[in-house]
Amino acid sequence: MSNQDSHRTVTELERKIAEVQILQRVSADINSTLDLDEICDAALRTMDELFEFHHANVLILEPDHRTLRVIASRGYENQAIGGRVQVGTGVIGMVAQKRRMMHVSNLGQQRAYAAAQRREMEKAGRGAQLGEAIPVPGLPNAESQIAIPLLIRDDLIGVFSIESPVPRSFGEHERDLVSIVANQIASAIHNARLYAERRQAAEALQEANASLEARVAERTAALERELRVAQALLSEARSRVEGPLLGGSAAVRQLRDGIARQAERNEPLLLTGPAGAGKEAVARAVHDGSGRAGAFIFVSCPEVNTQYRHAGDAMTSRDAEKSLIASRFELASGGTVFLDAVHELPQDLQRALHARLERDQDRRRRGEFEESGVRLIASTTHDVRQPPPGGFLPLFQLLIANRLNVPALTDRREDIPALVDHFVRRHARRLGKVIDGVSADSMRRLEAYSWPGNIRELRAVLERAVLLCRSTVLEVDEEQLNEAVAVGSYRLVSRLGSGGMGEVWLARHRFLVRPAAVKLIRHDVPPGAAREQLVRRFEREAQVTAGLRSPHTVQLYDFGANETGSFYYVMEFLNGLDLHHIGTRFGPQPAERVIALLRQACRSLAEAHGLGLVHRDIKPANLFVTRLGTEYDYVKILDFGVVKDQSGRDATVLSNQDIVHGTPAFMPPEIVMGETRIDGRADLYSLACTAYWVLTTHTVFEANTPAQMLLQHVQAPPVPPSKRSELPIPKQLEAILMMCLEKDPAKRPSSALQFESELARVPCDERWTNERAQKWWEVHAPEVVGE
Amino acid sequence: MPMTRLPPEIRPVLESGTPAAMVTCSADGKPNTTVISRVYYVDDMHAALSFQFFSKTIRNVRENPRAFVCVWDMAGHAHWALQLEFERSETDGPIFDAMDMQIEAIASMTGMSGIFKLRAADIYRVLSVERVQHPRWTGTEFAN
Numbered sequence: 001m002s003n004q005d006s007h008r009t010v011t012e013l014e015r016k017i018a019e020v021q022i023l024q025r026v027s028a029d030i031n032s033t034l035d036l037d038e039i040c041d042a043a044l045r046t047m048d049e050l051f052e053f054h055h056a057n058v059l060i061l062e063p064d065h066r067t068l069r070v071i072a073s074r075g076y077e078n079q080a081i082g083g084r085v086q087v088g089t090g091v092i093g094m095v096a097q098k099r100r101m102m103h104v105s106n107l108g109q110q111r112a113y114a115a116a117q118r119r120e121m122e123k124a125g126r127g128a129q130l131g132e133a134i135p136v137p138g139l140p141n142a143e144s145q146i147a148i149p150l151l152i153r154d155d156l157i158g159v160f161s162i163e164s165p166v167p168r169s170f171g172e173h174e175r176d177l178v179s180i181v182a183n184q185i186a187s188a189i190h191n192a193r194l195y196a197e198r199r200q201a202a203e204a205l206q207e208a209n210a211s212l213e214a215r216v217a218e219r220t221a222a223l224e225r226e227l228r229v230a231q232a233l234l235s236e237a238r239s240r241v242e243g244p245l246l247g248g249s250a251a252v253r254q255l256r257d258g259i260a261r262q263a264e265r266n267e268p269l270l271l272t273g274p275a276g277a278g279k280e281a282v283a284r285a286v287h288d289g290s291g292r293a294g295a296f297i298f299v300s301c302p303e304v305n306t307q308y309r310h311a312g313d314a315m316t317s318r319d320a321e322k323s324l325i326a327s328r329f330e331l332a333s334g335g336t337v338f339l340d341a342v343h344e345l346p347q348d349l350q351r352a353l354h355a356r357l358e359r360d361q362d363r364r365r366r367g368e369f370e371e372s373g374v375r376l377i378a379s380t381t382h383d384v385r386q387p388p389p390g391g392f393l394p395l396f397q398l399l400i401a402n403r404l405n406v407p408a409l410t411d412r413r414e415d416i417p418a419l420v421d422h423f424v425r426r427h428a429r430r431l432g433k434v435i436d437g438v439s440a441d442s443m444r445r446l447e448a449y450s451w452p453g454n455i456r457e458l459r460a461v462l463e464r465a466v467l468l469c470r471s472t473v474l475e476v477d478e479e480q481l482n483e484a485v486a487v488g489s490y491r492l493v494s495r496l497g498s499g500g501m502g503e504v505w506l507a508r509h510r511f512l513v514r515p516a517a518v519k520l521i522r523h524d525v526p527p528g529a530a531r532e533q534l535v536r537r538f539e540r541e542a543q544v545t546a547g548l549r550s551p552h553t554v555q556l557y558d559f560g561a562n563e564t565g566s567f568y569y570v571m572e573f574l575n576g577l578d579l580h581h582i583g584t585r586f587g588p589q590p591a592e593r594v595i596a597l598l599r600q601a602c603r604s605l606a607e608a609h610g611l612g613l614v615h616r617d618i619k620p621a622n623l624f625v626t627r628l629g630t631e632y633d634y635v636k637i638l639d640f641g642v643v644k645d646q647s648g649r650d651a652t653v654l655s656n657q658d659i660v661h662g663t664p665a666f667m668p669p670e671i672v673m674g675e676t677r678i679d680g681r682a683d684l685y686s687l688a689c690t691a692y693w694v695l696t697t698h699t700v701f702e703a704n705t706p707a708q709m710l711l712q713h714v715q716a717p718p719v720p721p722s723k724r725s726e727l728p729i730p731k732q733l734e735a736i737l738m739m740c741l742e743k744d745p746a747k748r749p750s751s752a753l754q755f756e757s758e759l760a761r762v763p764c765d766e767r768w769t770n771e772r773a774q775k776w777w778e779v780h781a782p783e784v785v786g787e
Numbered sequence: 788m789p790m791t792r793l794p795p796e797i798r799p800v801l802e803s804g805t806p807a808a809m810v811t812c813s814a815d816g817k818p819n820t821t822v823i824s825r826v827y828y829v830d831d832m833h834a835a836l837s838f839q840f841f842s843k844t845i846r847n848v849r850e851n852p853r854a855f856v857c858v859w860d861m862a863g864h865a866h867w868a869l870q871l872e873f874e875r876s877e878t879d880g881p882i883f884d885a886m887d888m889q890i891e892a893i894a895s896m897t898g899m900s901g902i903f904k905l906r907a908a909d910i911y912r913v914l915s916v917e918r919v920q921h922p923r924w925t926g927t928e929f930a931n
Contacts, residue, residue, distance in 0.1 A: 094892040102888055106804030106825070110889075113824050114897040121902065131898035169803040 022049050023180055030188040034195045039188045040072035043160065046181050051174065053146075053162040055139055058185065059085060059092060060158040068096055068159055070137050080137030090136040092159050095147040099156055101179065103146045103170045144168035146178055150186035157193075160185050243422050244278025244406075244455050245285060247415025251407040255282065258404045263289030266364065268357055270342075270399040271379040273406030276456030279379040280340060282406050286377060287336040294335025294374065297328050301344040308346050317348035325353055334373045342378035347393060354395040361398075379406075386584055389620070389665065389699065409451040409458060416447050416458070423459050424474055427466040435466060435474050442476040449481050452492050452505065489558070490518055490570055506573060515573040516557055542569040544613055545640045552604035554624070554636045574636055576626030577781060579690065583620060583697045586780055588727050592768040593633070593776075594694050595733065595759050597625065600635035601687055602756035608640075609680030609752055615640060616678070618686035619666040620693050632773035664706040665699040666690060669714045669743045681745040684755050688740030692718075696725040700741065714743065732762040791915050792831045797867055800860045801828040807858040809836070811847035819843045826858055826869075829882055829910060834871060837886055838907040845909075848873045854911065864921045871911035883908040 029042035040058050047053040055075035059068040062084075070083045088097045095102050104110065118130060138145070142163040150158040160182045170178070245256060262269055263286050271279040280298065287296045304324045328337050339345065345353070357376060384392075384400045392400065409416070420438055428435040438446070451457055465476045490507040496517065507518040542559035559569030579597070582589065601623055608615060615622075617639060628634040668685035670678055692700050700719075701712035718741045722729040736758045740748050749755040766772075804825045812818050821844050827835040834856075838845055848854060852873035859866045877883045887905040894903035 088895060090896040091892045093895065094888055098884070098888055100884075100888065102892065103802075104804070104889060104892065105802060107893075109804065109806065110824065110893045111897065114893050114899055114903055117903055118897065118899065129902060131900060133898045134896055136896060167803055169799040171799065171802075 019050065019177060022046055023177070026181060027184055030184045031191075033188070034192040036072055036189065036192055039185060039192065040074055043181060043185050044074040044162075047162045047178075050177055050181075051162070051164075051168070051170075053144075053164045055142075055163045057092075057137060057161045058150075058158060058189070059096075059137075059161070060189070061087075061096065061156055068092065071158075073137070076139070083137035085136050086134070089134050091145050091147050092136060092138075092161050095149050095161075096156060096159050099149045099151065099154075101146065101148045101175060101182075103144075103175065105144050105167055105169050107145060108141065108143050108167075139163045139165060141165050144170075146170065146175075148178055148182035150182060150189060152186055152190045157186060157190055243419055243426075243459070244281040246422055247412060247418045249412040249414045251412040252415055255404075255406060259285045259289060262286045262402075262404060263291075265402070266375055267361070267402050268376040268378065268399055270384065270396075270403040271377065271406055272384055272403055273379075273381070274408045274454055275381050276454035277406045277408055278455050279406045280338065282404065283336070283338040283377040283379065287338075287375075290336070290375070292335050292375065294333050295331060296336050296338065297332040299325075299328050299337060299339050301339055301341045304349065305344045305346055308349065317346075317352060320346075321349055321352035325349060325356075329356070329374050332374045336375045336377055339376065339378040341380065342395075342399070343380045343382050345395075350393050350395040354393075354398060357395070357398055386581065389580060389584065389693065390702075409454040413447055417443060419455065419458060420446055420462060423462040424466060427463050431466060433466060433469065434472055435469060436472045438474045438476065442474060445478065445481065446476055490516055492518060507570065516570045517573045518568050518570050520568050539567070544608075545569075545571070547611065548604075548607055548613075548640070550604045550607040551628075552600045552635050552637060553607065553640075554638050574624050574626040576624060576634075578638075579620035579623045579625065579694050582625060583694050588697050588725050589694050590727060590766075590768070591695065591729050591733055591762075592764040592766055593773075594691050595762055595764065596633060596768040596773075597623065597635050597694070598687060598691050599756050599759050601637055601690075602752040602759070604635070604637040605680065605683050605687070606752040606756070609683070613640075614678050614680055615683050615686075616671065617663060617666075618683050618690060619663045620690050623690060627777065630770075632770055632777055633768070664709040664713075665693075665701070667710060667713055668745075670745060672710045672713050679745070680752055681748045681750070684740045684748050684752060685742075685745075687752075687755070688737045691737055692721050692741075695721050695727070695729055698724050728765075730762050730764060733759070736762070790832055790912055793828070793834070793913055793916055794918075795831075796918075797858075797916065798828050800858060800863070800867060801826050801834070805859050805861060807856050809844060809857075810855040811844050812851050812853065813847050814850040819847055823856075826856060827882070827886055827908070832913055833874070834869065834911050834913060835882055835886065836909045836911065837890065837905055838876065838909050839890065839903065839905055848909065853914075860918075866919050866921070868915075868917045868919060870914040870916075872914055874910050874912045876907040876909050878907050880908075882910070 023046075026042055026046040029045075030039050033039060033042075036058070040056065043058070044054075044056040047056055056073070057070050057076075057080060058072040060071045061067075062069055066087055068085045068087065070080045070085075073080050085092050085096075087093050091102055091104055091107075121127060121130060138161065143166055144164045145161065147159050147161040149156055150160055162178075245252065245259075259282060269283075269286065271282055273279055284296055307324060308320050342350075353376075378399055384396065384403065391397075420443065424435055424438060446458070446461075453460070461476065461480060462474075465474055465480055469475070489509055492505040492507050496504045496506050505518045505520065507516045508514070509516060539559075542556060545554065546556045546559070554574065555572040557570040557572065560567070577585075601618075605615065605618075615637065618637070622637060622639045624636045624638050626634050626636060666686045666689040668682040670682055689700050692698070699709075701709055701716060703709040703712060718738065720734050720738060722731075722734050736749070736755070740755065742748050749758060807823050807826050808820060809823050810818060810820045821842070823836060823844075825837070827837075829835050836856075854871045854873065856869045856871055857866050858869065883905070886908050890903060890905045891900070894900045897903070
């Protein structure tokens with residue numbers, strides 16, 4: 001070997017050693033980091049050392065597999081990070097498409113050649129065939145470029161590209177070197193991406209875990225709360241329903257039979273009966289006996305009513321139906337929804353519920369499955385044998401078709417010992433007391449008591465007695481019974497009815513034993529402005545009524561507040577019927593009777609108007625017809641609760657309210673219009689509406705909604721009553737009534753006394769005498785005259 | 788004429804992509820000279836030329852397979868004179884793919900995809916090769 005040859009061999013060997021060292025270093029550098037920037041730095045440094053290439057781009061294949069994105073760039077004045085190359089375009093794109101390394105050493109010349117071809121084509125008029133030149137990231141004046149696909153197990157992950165502005169050829173050995181570096185880069189990028197993905201996944205997992213843990217903790221706490229509430233509710237519900245079906249009286253046996261029959265049926269059921277009689281227990285018994293798989297859902301309609309009214313305009317009736325009714329049906333799926341005190345459900349919701357029930361009924365008729373398979377049971381304390389003026393709403397029409405009456409406790413007195421035994425044992429067990437039984441005196445007292453609050457009251461009385469009991473024999477004295485339902489000096493005996501203002505009870509004075517009617521403010525009105533307003537109205541009614549002396553105005557004995565904060569007033573107890581009941585039960589009344597009744601009402605109103613008071617709510621239900629000694633058909637005007645004081649003493653109290661008082665079917669137009677100066681002629685309009693109803697049993701105007709009704713009072717001319725009644729109505733009576741029904745108060749009789757004198761002049765074929773009245777009562781309502 | 792082998796020194800010259808002059812003759816002996824962008828190194832006995840357009844050169848070669856190619860070696864101040872003979876035309880395979888990839892890369896950037904396109908890789912046998920050294924150019928040759 002010549003010296004020259006041996007020198008060449010040594011040089012070659014040194015070069016290869018240097019290359020190996022460079023490759024070792026790049027391998028170590030690249031594999032020691034997971035940072036893409038550091039990987040690119042190491043790769044570029046290697047390219048510089050090996051081939052003096054100073055420009056490099058690392059591009060990653062995007063998930064769409066059609067685009068490459070520059071993620072690292074070195075040596076360029078304008079770094080192309082984020083720049084994109086379409087797969088198949090340019091050197092880089094072609095390398096990605098073919099997945100093969102490409103070396104181009106005469107880029108400038110090739111571009112020039114392509115440009116020359118373009119010019120030739122344009123000259124030859126073939127320019128339309130040419131496309132737009134597409135810029136790609138890289139050196140604009142590059143002469144040499146090597147692009148290498150970055151592959152991991154034959155999957156392309158990107159392209160590594162190096163460029164130089166100097167023409168440069170690459171031999172096989174150099175291409176191998178570049179490939180080695182590219183493989184290292186591919187591995188490092190792959191590892192870095194895997195690491196990033198896993199770290200991201202781990203972080204996401206950690207975050208999800210934390211969120212899940214928080215949610216689980218929150219849900220667990222909520223479930224525990226719900227469980228505690230459910231247990232309390234269940235326990236409370238059990239205590240309510242245990243007992244009422246005990247006993248062997250005919251009434252309770254009949255009730256149990258009814259329950260058994262109802263358990264086999266699917267149609268809606270209405271439970272009627274007084275408050276506290278055990279309607280919820282009956283509903284639960286029907287549900288339990290039906291074997292229905294779903295839940296028994298209790299819905300308090302007074303609460304629904306409150307929620308609905310509080311929501312106001314924020315909730316449409318459709319929303320309300322969804323959130324207050326439909327949600328309960330969903331909850332009860334396959335079970336029973338029990339609507340307690342369904343008469344308290346707002347009319348909008350009653351209509352929506354009726355539509356739902358009709359849909360279910362249609363499905364049942366067609367033999368199809370019902371929407372939710374839920375049975376509806378509703379309860380009411382109203383007497384459904386008597387339809388209200390205008391008839392029942394469709395929901396009630398549907399419900400009353402299948403009803404079951406739950407008897408009052410007084411109708412099953414023989415069950416009282418069994419019930420007492422049951423409640424005493426239960427309360428004693430709960431309170432950890434040993435009570436062997438109830439003393440004979442106490443039992444007699446319990447059996448004799450009127451139980452206006454029914455089983456609920458019995459349970460409460462016994463609970464209190466057990467609590468206070470200090471021996472093994474339970475004593476229940478008179479005071480304990482009285483205390484349960486006493487107001488002032490009066491003991492409540494039985495509930496006579498309920499209305500917008502509250503409840504009316506039959507009561508007896510503790511010492512005078514005189515019967516009286518006690519009016520109580522409703523207990524379910526929550527504290528707040530509405531309650532305060534109600535209380536003010538109550539006091540006002542009591543004060544105003546107390547100031548009136550007409551025998552045709554109900555007489556007030558007393559008023560005040562009891563220990564529980566409830567307001568009450570005590571008025572004379574009237575035995576008879578109001579005009580609403582008379583019209584509803586016995587139909588249109590003869591003109592001469594109506595005249596006689598109206599004249600008495602006019603005398604009551606004349607006194608009130610003379611004192612500057614306007615009743616504002618004259619209607620058939622507020623004209624009570626009673627027997628006073630030997631006088632039959634004696635009229636008393638009730639409910640001065642919405643009286644307006646014209647003297648101005650308290651005018652602002654009532655006139656500043658944004659409330660329209662009164663009953664739509666009987667409301668004078670000036671009250672509808674919200675006029676502030678209302679006088680006695682408003683009552684004359686309402687009295688004429690009342691007379692119209694008693695003569696025809698039709699209201700002056702008929703409408704589907706209260707708003708429509710009110711509008712007609714303001715705008716529509718009334719149809720003369722003679723056109724709507726089969727009974728003869730004297731022309732003079734009709735004329736005076738139509739005069740009272742004038743929209744303009746100035747066109748009505750100027751006073752109640754004038755109205756009364758006009759009525760007195762109406763000629764009738766027959767007179768309404770006391771004898772005729774007595775006969776009427778004896779035939780139609782013997783229970784009234786018999787007492 | 789017998790075949791000859793390409794010396795290793797010519798490979799970097801061919802791979803550097805230097806343009807070359809090519810002379811062909813029609814069947815009736817009429818010569819044609821053109822410039823080609825690149826002569827591809829296939830192996831030590833073959834070179835390849837791209838067939839992109841129907842031209843006088845292509846027609847001549849199909850009529851008369853002999854060709855003369857002169858490749859400039861700018862760095863070495865020399866040129867290589869090659870006598871070639873058309874052997875076959877390839878429209879696929881590794882040689883075609885390598886040439887096609889480069890042409891398509893340029894065409895796609897310059898808006899000439901589908902126009903600037905490799906129709907075939909024409910494979911020539913090398914009949915002779917000669918390196919001709921140029922005198923050093925001083926830059927004053929054309930000075931007056």
